[in-house]
Amino acid sequence: MRTPSPDRTPAPNRGPATERAPASRAVLRTLRVNGVDREVAFLPHETLLEVLRERMGLTGTKHGCELGECGTCTVLVDGRPVLSCLLLGLNAAGSEVTTVEGLADGARLHPLQQAFVETGAAQCGYCTPGFLLAARALLDAEPAPSRQRITSALGGNLCRCTGYLKIFEAVELAAARMRAAPAGRGG
Numbered sequence: 001m002r003t004p005s006p007d008r009t010p011a012p013n014r015g016p017a018t019e020r021a022p023a024s025r026a027v028l029r030t031l032r033v034n035g036v037d038r039e040v041a042f043l044p045h046e047t048l049l050e051v052l053r054e055r056m057g058l059t060g061t062k063h064g065c066e067l068g069e070c071g072t073c074t075v076l077v078d079g080r081p082v083l084s085c086l087l088l089g090l091n092a093a094g095s096e097v098t099t100v101e102g103l104a105d106g107a108r109l110h111p112l113q114q115a116f117v118e119t120g121a122a123q124c125g126y127c128t129p130g131f132l133l134a135a136r137a138l139l140d141a142e143p144a145p146s147r148q149r150i151t152s153a154l155g156g157n158l159c160r161c162t163g164y165l166k167i168f169e170a171v172e173l174a175a176a177r178m179r180a181a182p183a184g185r186g187g
Helices: 048-055 111-119 128-141 147-153 165-180
Strands: 027-033 036-042 074-077 080-083 096-098
Touching: 036 048, 048 074, 074 128, 080 128, 111 128, 111 165, 128 147, 128 165, 147 165
Parallel strands: 027 096
Antiparallel strands: 027 036, 074 080, 074 096
16 A cells, blocks of 8 residues: 655545644634534634534535535525535634534425425435525525526536436426415414
8 A cells, every 4th residue: 555645645544524623723713604503623724514514513514525516405595596516614603603514403404405305306316405596596596586596596506417407397396386375474
């Protein structure tokens, strides 16, 4: 077995998702995630994606390109879609972060989640959380978007399985259902 050169040293194993950051370098912050304030220790250089997945155990947000090009890691920060691979966890303190785990109301799926299931918009499912959150931000801001607006709002999210048509149809279906729902029941 070849020994890695110094500039290609493998990253250390971070252990289970519940492991806390090394105490000597960690920062302790309260993050508001999915409506709940949680105190979490993490390293100052860790992205919000790493904090959510590895420190908080919220694995719905996915690692993708980690360059901000695929949208797989999209979460909502104060209601706006943000690529969590590009935002430091420190910068999320004081904001409301919503992950895919925060969309459903207990066992009741959010209308977007239900529409994705019904239309077959989720194929392998890896990109689905990012699409759901980007779509949620769109529908919160614009309850009756055109197909062109949906396409534009989801343009930063990539999917290798669906061809996008079913995703757009799912967003349209959810938007119609959310507009027709009684106040407080639309998602």
